[in-house]
Amino acid sequence: MTPLQTFYKSLLIGTVISALLAACATSPLGRKQLILMPESQMQQMGATSYQQIKQSRTLSNNARDQRYVRCVASAITDAMGGGNWEVNLFADDTANAFALPGGKIGVHTGLLDVAQTPDQLAAVLGHEVGHVIAHHSNERMSIQFATQTGGQLLQALSGEPSPEKQLLFAALGIGAQVGVQLPFSRKHESESDLIGLELMAKAGFDPRASVTLWQNMAKQGGEKPPEFLSTHPSNETRIQELSQNMNKALPLYRKAKQSGETPNCQR
């Protein structure tokens, strides 16, 4: 490498590093994050992916269950300050649920066999919404970006569908090809658990149901494990961490109940 090339290389590295430092953000729990994607772009990607999911899957035609799922979801989203969330129950026997940037929530009918009460369903939705408000997809994408060179980065953002774009969609947690779901890291999982716990308690759902939910998931883990388990391992650490934070969540739950915050979601 000539001295000039070396100079340009260090200049490029310097530019990238300052861009990365400028992009440091903080998660709701105070963890430092690398956030490179504009939030508007994340929301657009979430909305596009959701559209694809709606086109390729069937909505449940059980109006009562649709109402029930929307009732629990809106109590959770209200607890985090509202906003416009689209919530749909999909006719799908696999036990799964997801939330996407851009205010999109999807629940599979199969989940209602595992999350058997409104409080347990609230635990799943609180967790999923937790990933969205902590910008976990953005962080995951940003890390992928940071490991690519500048040229690939620009290419990935614009133009035709490409393997890079596929990777970006996969970072959303669902994939451009519907069905591809990447697990979040343990760090993201733990953060979403705690955000979800707080949200469900504030919404007036019994936070202790989160522990029951994960026990239910683990119980069904035998022959035909819930799909949710493939991206959300139910382990002792998760249950332990939730239990350890119950002393913070229970007062929020009692306060919500005292102020008449009691979601009446019937199936």
Ligand SMILES: [Zn+2]
């Ligand atoms: Zn998760």
